[in-house]
Amino acid sequence: MRAAVCFSHFQLPKCQIHTFSGSWWEKIHNFNKKRSNIYGLQGGNTNSRRWTQKSLSTNTEGIAKNILSRKTTNIGQQITDVTSFTHTNLNTTKIKINESKSIHLEQKISENKDLSKLVTIFVFDIETTGFSRENERIIEIALQDLSGGVNSTFETLVNPDKIVTNPHIHGISTYMVNRPGIPRMKDLIPILIDYVESRQKPGGQTLFIAHNGKAFDVPFLISEFNRCSFEIPPDWEFADTMTLAREIMKVEGSKLSSKSLQALREYYGIPVIGKAHRAMADVNVLALVLQRMTCDLKLTVSGLLENYAFTASELSNNSKKKKNSR
């Protein structure tokens, strides 16, 4: 059981920029303001942030695209450009699913520690060859660590070893994912796990947020991990913004008519950022939508974890129970 403790300082007045905490939204917002230019792939030292050149091809269709440029809109309708730099260690041979890592989140809460400093929150999205996780494959993954800063994004195409039959949806073609340097899922998973580990706080928790994640992204990810003889690390927790959207729709006077990501983007007046249905573009939109929804719902990090988070094993077990009951 999680301690039912809510950190009131997260619940700041509506229409302030910070919602979850005075930390990560502030960080990401300040970071956006500091980095107003869009950079290419070259390294450099900007605003005292030292950049590191990535070790593998960084063309826009290759693995772990280094540079993300995006536009963000905060509550004050300020639109800024931001660049994030993802470095991925492609020489990863070790597979570190550190099950012995001690997570004492409840204890930390009971000790009244600042939960926002213990939780790493990723917004993520996947593009696939279709809806069926049994027959289809992931062809693109994007993550954004909402703490911001260097290496805060991770983005890569994935070789599905099959024909991409739905390029009209996302613009990702068979040719794009079959080129040299595009990793297969079994090769990508250890890299992904290492990347996430590199962003985790000592003794902290990790929360992945996706839109319709409970029904689509997370089960798809579980299926792909299992197919490649991996398991989702047990300390990864997930949350679904679809659930938050339903809460928004219940609010009296809410004019949100649909729970789709596009409807949420339009509802909050967030401009189109890149091509819809590309993973990182949708991640960028979702990060902003999440900010606004948590503001509207006065939702804290602890509230999100206590009321909306689930683990991969919980999701799998629930699914098995339902299948057995049929």
Place this chain on the structure above:
DNA sequence: GGCCCTCTTTAGGGCCTT
């Protein structure tokens, strides 16, 4: 496929994800 809603639960339809 999973979730939610309802003209419901002994069920069915709509939405959302690619």
